[in-house]
Amino acid sequence: MTSFGFPRFSRLLNAGDYRQVFNGAKIKVSDKHLLILASPNPLSRPRLGLVIAKKNIRLAVHRNRVKRLVRETFRQQDPALPPLDIVVLARRGLGELDNQALHQLLNSSWKRLVKYSRRHLDRPTPT
RNA sequence: AGAGUCCGCCGGACAGUCGCCGUUUCAGCUUCGCUGAAAGGGAGGAAAGUCCGGGCUCCGCAGGGCAGGGUGCCAGGUAACGCCUGGGGGGCGCGAGCCUACGGAAAGUGCAGCAGAGAGUAGACCGCCUAAGCGGACCGGUUUUCGGACCGGACCGCCGGUAAGGGUGAAAGGGUGCGGUAAGAGCGCACCGCGUGGGUGGUAACACGCCACGGCACGGUAAACCCCACCUGGAGCAAGACCAAAUAGGGAUCCAUUGGCGUGGCCCACGCUGGAUCCGGGUAGGUUGCUUGAGGCCUGUGGUGACGCAGGUCCUAGAUGAAUGGCUGUCCACGACAGAACCCGGCUUACAGGCGGACUCUCACC
RNA sequence: CGGUGUGUAGCGCAGCCUGGUAGCGCACUUCCUUCGGGAGGAAGGGGUCGGAGGUUCGAAUCCUCUCACACCGA
Numbered sequence: 348m349t350s351f352g353f354p355r356f357s358r359l360l361n362a363g364d365y366r367q368v369f370n371g372a373k374i375k376v377s378d379k380h381l382l383i384l385a386s387p388n389p390l391s392r393p394r395l396g397l398v399i400a401k402k403n404i405r406l407a408v409h410r411n412r413v414k415r416l417v418r419e420t421f422r423q424q425d426p427a428l429p430p431l432d433i434v435v436l437a438r439r440g441l442g443e444l445d446n447q448a449l450h451q452l453l454n455s456s457w458k459r460l461v462k463y464s465r466r467h468l469d470r471p472t473p474t
Numbered sequence: 475a476g477a478g479u480c481c482g483c484c485g486g487a488c489a490g491u492c493g494c495c496g497u498u499u500c501a502g503c504u505u506c507g508c509u510g511a512a513a514g515g516g517a518g519g520a521a522a523g524u525c526c527g528g529g530c531u532c533c534g535c536a537g538g539g540c541a542g543g544g545u546g547c548c549a550g551g552u553a554a555c556g557c558c559u560g561g562g563g564g565g566c567g568c569g570a571g572c573c574u575a576c577g578g579a580a581a582g583u584g585c586a587g588c589a590g591a592g593a594g595u596a597g598a599c600c601g602c603c604u605a606a607g608c609g610g611a612c613c614g615g616u617u618u619u620c621g622g623a624c625c626g627g628a629c630c631g632c633c634g635g636u637a638a639g640g641g642u643g644a645a646a647g648g649g650u651g652c653g654g655u656a657a658g659a660g661c662g663c664a665c666c667g668c669g670u671g672g673g674u675g676g677u678a679a680c681a682c683g684c685c686a687c688g689g690c691a692c693g694g695u696a697a698a699c700c701c702c703a704c705c706u707g708g709a710g711c712a713a714g715a716c717c718a719a720a721u722a723g724g725g726a727u728c729c730a731u732u733g734g735c736g737u738g739g740c741c742c743a744c745g746c747u748g749g750a751u752c753c754g755g756g757u758a759g760g761u762u763g764c765u766u767g768a769g770g771c772c773u774g775u776g777g778u779g780a781c782g783c784a785g786g787u788c789c790u791a792g793a794u795g796a797a798u799g800g801c802u803g804u805c806c807a808c809g810a811c812a813g814a815a816c817c818c819g820g821c822u823u824a825c826a827g828g829c830g831g832a833c834u835c836u837c838a839c840c
Numbered sequence: 841c842g843g844u845g846u847g848u849a850g851c852g853c854a855g856c857c858u859g860g861u862a863g864c865g866c867a868c869u870u871c872c873u874u875c876g877g878g879a880g881g882a883a884g885g886g887g888u889c890g891g892a893g894g895u896u897c898g899a900a901u902c903c904u905c906u907c908a909c910a911c912c913g914a
Contacts, residue, residue, distance in 0.1 A: 361758080361759075361795080364795090365795080397795070398795085408812055412813095414795095416799090416800075418493090418494085419801090420800090422492085422494095
């Protein structure tokens with residue numbers, strides 16, 4: 348239970364980390380309001396990055412709320428996730444959802460991500 | 475009780491639990507640092523728009539002139555302002571109050587479509603007038619050499635007069651009344667308005683039921699050019715500084731010392747010394763700036779007020795892919811607009827609802 | 841975060857500085873031409889000038905506020 352924290356080493360920190368995920372995204376989970384990209388990393392933990400564009404969510408208040416909820420659900424799912432670099436992108440309309448709907452959407456997305464990644468990691472990855 | 479005006483304040487609360495970001499102290503590993511524990515702190519009245527003004531930083535020590543830009547009743551406040559306070563003029567409201575880009579059109583230039591006679595040294599379309607001048611025709615009278623002549627009256631036309639009235643227009647060159655006249659007209663007069671000079675009050679804007687003079691000649695537009703007064707160098711924390719990494723005193727072509735560069739549009743002055751273009755190569759970040767400030771609160775004091783002064787007291791976000799949140803429970807008025815990114819002072823715009831104070835009008839009762 | 845620019849007919853743009861008529865090309869409608877279509881020719885329709893307020897007699901144009909969209913800066 349000590350691993351419920353969200354410390355600094357669980358985040359993507361610079362542009363290079365993001366570029367790796369965008370270029371080598373093996374796993375995708377897509378929804379009307381949301382897109383998750385992920386690729387395996389050599390660390391023992393998953394790492395999270397957020398791309399919440401102003402173009403898709405107009406108000407800063409809504410952008411902050413979405414980011415908090417994504418981080419919060421990531422923190423709760425953390426021990427169940429394999430070592431992946433994950434980038435969550437917001438699509439248009441995500442800011443209009445209320446907290447309950449966002450929770451449902453995010454939790455189901457995390458479950459889908461775990462399922463896809465299991466299937467992907469079982470196969471031997473060609474390097 | 476109803477309607478309304480102004481000013482100030484608040485912007486869900488509490489508890490549990492799981493997290494995030496700084497600060498301080500302690501402990502451990504022990505070079506920076508990392509980990510753990512405790513304490514305390516962690517979005518707004520607009521944090522917003524970026525419309526102004528500053529601080530700070532670099533550009534050249536921020537210097538002169540021109541150009542450009544801004545402001546625009548007066549006085550004060552302020553670091554400064556396009557802000558605020560007080561006062562004046564104008565407008566709206568019964569009132570409390572509210573609104574106000576409000577210098578100059580007798581320095582000059584320009585503009586005003588259409589309509590209309592005329593649109594800025596005015597103008598005669600309709601109408602009004604026929605006194606003076608010319609012409610035509612009629613009536614009456616006198617006279618006659620029977621052609622006419624003269625006198626008077628009224629009519630028409632021309633030449634004219636007239637800005638009172640109609641009509642056009644956003645706008646037609648003071649208003650009302652009386653006199654005057656052919657009809658009219660500041661043509662004359664009275665009052666009102668206006669202008670000029672003076673006087674009085676006021677720091678001033680300005681005011682005056684003060685005095686004298688002028689018949690009046692000054693139309694609108696300056697958010698058109700412009701004139702006057704005052705202000706104004708340019709960029710912006712992605713500014714800038716430091717550390718580390720990489721590379722490079724790489725190659726080619728062209729121009730050249732009355733040159734070129736130095737972040738502003740030009741010139742001067744000043745400083746530096748080759749410059750421009752193309753090809754090739756490389757790109758990785760970290761630290762700092764970063765929060766104590768024209769700061770908040772309280773008391774006293776000067777001022778009508780904005781605000782100033784003195785003393786006491788408090789420390790109150792500082793992230794950097796970017797913290798200030800999730801869940802549960804209880805309560806109520808069932809929660810609007812909305813999230814710091816260098817920092818302040820304003821303005822403007824958005825906003826569920828609630829609280830307090832001062833005041834105005836109407837109605838009823840005592 | 842800071843700094844710029846643009847909103848005009850279905851689409852792409854003029855007109856704005858210097859205020860009175862909103863115009864051009866493509867597209868659309870009708871007609872001519874053709875056996876029919878295309879091309880060509882002729883005629884025609886269509887615009888709250890992003891929104892609100894102000895200045896002016898009069899605003900797409902000048903001024904203020906506001907809303908969108910695009911671009912630039914590590």
